Amino acid sequence: MIQFFHVFKSYTGEDFALRDITFEIEKGEFVFVTGASGAGKTTLLKLIFMEERPTNGQILIAGRNINRLRQSSIPYLRREMGFVFQDFRLVDQWSVYDNVAIALRVAFIDEWEVRRRVSRVLKLLDLDVKRNTPVVRLSGGEQQRVAIARAIVKDPLILLADEPTGNLDPDLSKEILHVFEEVNARGTTVVFATHDLSLIKEFPRRVIKLHRGMVVEK
Amino acid sequence: MKRFYAFLTYVWRTLYQAHRATIFSDFLNSITVMVLAGTAAMVMFFLVNFEESLQASKKGISVLVYTHEKPSSQQLKTLSQLPEIEDIKVIPGETILQKEMGKEALRVFREAGVNIPQVISITLEPEKEVSEQFKKIVNHTFQPVYVDYGIEVRRSLGTVLRVIQALSFTTTVLFVVGIIIIVAGGVRSNILMQQQEIEVLKLVGATGRYIAFPYTLKYTYTTFLFITLGLYLFDVLVIGSGVFSSGGGGLLSVKSIPFRFYTYLVLAGTGAAAVSGYYTLRRML
Numbered sequence: 001m002i003q004f005f006h007v008f009k010s011y012t013g014e015d016f017a018l019r020d021i022t023f024e025i026e027k028g029e030f031v032f033v034t035g036a037s038g039a040g041k042t043t044l045l046k047l048i049f050m051e052e053r054p055t056n057g058q059i060l061i062a063g064r065n066i067n068r069l070r071q072s073s074i075p076y077l078r079r080e081m082g083f084v085f086q087d088f089r090l091v092d093q094w095s096v097y098d099n100v101a102i103a104l105r106v107a108f109i110d111e112w113e114v115r116r117r118v119s120r121v122l123k124l125l126d127l128d129v130k131r132n133t134p135v136v137r138l139s140g141g142e143q144q145r146v147a148i149a150r151a152i153v154k155d156p157l158i159l160l161a162d163e164p165t166g167n168l169d170p171d172l173s174k175e176i177l178h179v180f181e182e183v184n185a186r187g188t189t190v191v192f193a194t195h196d197l198s199l200i201k202e203f204p205r206r207v208i209k210l211h212r213g214m215v216v217e218k
Numbered sequence: 219m220k221r222f223y224a225f226l227t228y229v230w231r232t233l234y235q236a237h238r239a240t241i242f243s244d245f246l247n248s249i250t251v252m253v254l255a256g257t258a259a260m261v262m263f264f265l266v267n268f269e270e271s272l273q274a275s276k277k278g279i280s281v282l283v284y285t286h287e288k289p290s291s292q293q294l295k296t297l298s299q300l301p302e303i304e305d306i307k308v309i310p311g312e313t314i315l316q317k318e319m320g321k322e323a324l325r326v327f328r329e330a331g332v333n334i335p336q337v338i339s340i341t342l343e344p345e346k347e348v349s350e351q352f353k354k355i356v357n358h359t360f361q362p363v364y365v366d367y368g369i370e371v372r373r374s375l376g377t378v379l380r381v382i383q384a385l386s387f388t389t390t391v392l393f394v395v396g397i398i399i400i401v402a403g404g405v406r407s408n409i410l411m412q413q414q415e416i417e418v419l420k421l422v423g424a425t426g427r428y429i430a431f432p433y434t435l436k437y438t439y440t441t442f443l444f445i446t447l448g449l450y451l452f453d454v455l456v457i458g459s460g461v462f463s464s465g466g467g468g469l470l471s472v473k474s475i476p477f478r479f480y481t482y483l484v485l486a487g488t489g490a491a492a493v494s495g496y497y498t499l500r501r502m503l
Binding site: 049051072075076077078079081083085089090091092094099102103105106107108109110111150 | 221223224225227228414415417418419420421422423424425426428
């Protein structure tokens, strides 16, 4: 599903955020990406999500070489992915419902189907009672759950999560991880970046460990 | 089919939001668009009326002879034998007075017992000037109260027309350029204000067109609305009020702008807004 071949990424042209990264993630796999702050976890996820382009090397997502992908094709590939960002990236003045529904509306899914799917994920993440509340009025933990709801509502092929439990207490973190497991059980490939080793211990899965932009364990 | 329905829902929602946004924001821009449309219409109005007069003058100079004596057919025949004469008409003075000054003035003149002169309208062949012989015959035969040779007026009319034509072209260009600048600026500031929303749309897989469409629609719709409003106000306040219809002493036949000119202005302005909005968005997204 995801293949990296000798990928390098530099933002400045001198220092490399990622160096010679090669790995493969199978379809339906659940993988933790771990490493200290600045190890390159976020950059790796951004490359998969095509928010950044590699400086060197090849990346294949669902069989498509993203180096050769035209800019206009990126939105269509993104519709097959879900991304939970560390900083949530929600529209503050929109309601919880609209923030989640937009992931389906951009693909012109009909409104009846949007309502059905959004209601389902909001119930799953215990956000149903706050569906009409603007996200700016929610706590950090609630906003994180809205971001997760938006990422999983379209049943993506690939789910990327960048420290999704960073702002949550341990109990809620476990609950969230259970949600990711459920999504994974339905066949979605999950790439979960975290530096929380206790979480990895509790949910043993394959780990890709980064250190100063290089893979030290996969 | 479901997708098409979803697309229609999207268009409808976008149009509704565009309508609401039009009411609450970009007020200054909308007023500017209105003023631009009104100015363009004003110049168009002058052009239409001067064009009319130029067409009339191209047909040949009209000399108006005001006289109290009713000309005989023999006198008219003598005059018509001159080579520069194309046509001669005798018009009752009352008809001219009513046309120039209105029914009320005619009534006042009648009640005051004013002897209104009749008018002999003599049209010369195209490009022909009034000759000395012509003047002599007119002065001896008809003993006129007043003769309007109209030459100076027509010469200056031609010059004014050329100026107005140039002005009209410039105004139309300025109108279109003005709208392009206003819309581009509006779109730019809108995008900067809604950066967060656009960023999120991109992340969830919205295409450039999906993001650009609401903004383009909003600005096209706003421009259309305010050009139409500007032209409507111009029509009601300027033409409808009759400011120009009583002026000119009948020299110009004042006409309102043909509907097609309004349509051209609306189409040009709306088209410019759509192109400018879409192009600016595509560059910025």
